[in-house]
Amino acid sequence: MDIWPQTTAWTGGQLHLGGVGAVELAEVYGTPAYLLDEADFRARAQAWLDALPDGDVHYGGKAFLCPEVVRWLDELGLSLDVCTGGEMAVARAGGMPPGRVVFHGNNKSPAELRRAVEWGIGCVVVDSFTEIDRLAAVAAELGVRQRVMIRVTPGVDPRTHAAIATGGEDSKFGFSLAAGLADRAVARVAAEPSLELYGLHSHIGSQIVELEAFGLAAARMAEFAASTGVTRLDLGGGLGVAYTPGDPAPPTPAELLAVLRKETEGLRLAVEPGRSIAGPSTVALYEVGTVKGRYVSVDGGMSDNPRPGMYGAAYTAALANRRSDAPLSEVTVVGKHCESGDVLVRDLPLPSDLRPGDLLAVPVSGAYQRSMAGNYNHVPRPPVVAVADGSARVIVRRESEDDLLRLYP
Template structure:
């Protein structure tokens, strides 16, 4: 039996005997030891994807987009792989430091950083703060002056590029909540204000056009617009702007028929030609590293056939551990992972256990017609924006993250317990 989608699975995923194995560990063993639902993360695959980005940009900077998935152990992997890290909240910054990342290698994003977050960034000597509003420029300058330091910043620019993705994850348009509009002249004014602050050092310009992007056109257009703006600012102010950060957003394959995204080296090659020779290029891949490295593992609880309508296969997770189908209409696939079946397939709808009709994980999925309670289903491409967006809706506990490598499985994020939930109540 072959994998359903080659590019959406961890590279160690294979069939041995009658079960799916990841990192040399069978799913039945994983379910027995760690329970379900669970995210199974292939450590070797994660590190290999980091290495591909470093190889694609050896003379630039690769900042892993921490919002995709972050925990202290992953921070240690990033450190080993030589990647920097971008965060967008004080909580993500705390995880970065807990994992041993030097704050000087952290880039701090966010459209509404609190005063406390900015103060922490300055006191911890975060490598760069990406300023996102005029008020933030003033606040950050005052905090840096008070601390007696010169804080490095990048100005986030919205270049007016349509990313051809879901509107909720498109961030490069002129009416985005993020950054300063290039077309409206706000980006140029932001550069002027940063240069006028003695306690701030303009070290670069930043843009990010969106997420789950699978073609190069948006990246290359953004690169040309940002490079042109950089040259214009250098000419106007007689300064050198040493860095251009073009963000992340490269998509991944979730199921058969999805377009294959460009490789990291193709993305870098496409944007590099627009970047002036004296400028250091930076990118921020998140999903393209973490996404394919993990599989969500579920146990089937019920199979409900509605004559003349559909068949529902209910699993022990749902929208609390993967809200993306409900939020964005994100489409996934799944396979029967705990046994082989020769039964003919039929289309089913895989749903979760939550009290919502919209709690659907996979629609119109062909599964063997003998799927039954106790079977294990595996959903690939589950490493990004699932655990990081997971909730306690209906007071369910969030699943663990289990890292696998060379036949060994270990918990890197433990399963929440009901005691964890009750501890918050007063």
């Protein structure tokens, strides 16, 4: 399974992305850094548009978002989903038309809802009875009729990590279909003059690589839509990606859409891919600092990739700055943080002559890494550098220690 971005080339053992070498990128932009292959990102987004020409593709902004990416999405014709006021601010900064933005979240504040309605947001996905009342009051006060979708919990087990499964009955998200709460939510929205029931929404989880769960959720949602008279159905995102060469190839957007269409004939569909667009498009680049037995320490770690620690997520890595004919030796790539659990890649075969100053590249680093990155041990977050057609540019700058110190009064 090829897990590297589409423009990847190895010349003299050195990784090149978008026609730019890893050594040059490290010298100019430093490490650690996220290297985003713009052509790869755009091609993956276009594949979703091609798979759903008669529906709506909302990019899942929580995977990775910045104003420049918003501009790419707008140019391509994708819509966008956001789930906080901060993500909404980024959407506005990137120039996304508000009518093409969908607002998610299980606990939107009154202030966030007001900002969304004042901006003219296309749709709010309501997640609780409290939120229905809250949004209705805001819309009535502002004198508008706000479009909403109702988030429904269809009771489907997506067979993914428990922390990213959202479609089961025991979930903090949405209205239970089995318990009758979704029916009550439909009635509550219909009773509010300031709200328009625009559609139904479900999202069963993330990093899902089996189509059966998607099909079951679609069938249940289509049956419920028929009982309510709603003709728009947003079935969320969640399509998984391969992170290591041994992972099976995930379904394509076209394969997923074929399953969804089979169960939802006559309905206008929307989907919300995020990881499957952003994830494979980006490579994280690190510099080796020490080699101590089987431990190879790099200049990043759990602050720029918390997923191994949170989910047990598996990654791979490759020597990116030179060719080596040395025998392979199994190592564990660790970060610089004061935690024994600060591990990026376990049991990885790398050349036995690996040494300080070498560069390691970790593919499939575009989703839920920069967006979940933090400042543990007061480590500034890395930049995002877009590469395309032989050139590179910063689209998210590197944080500095001055940035961190500005937070202190």
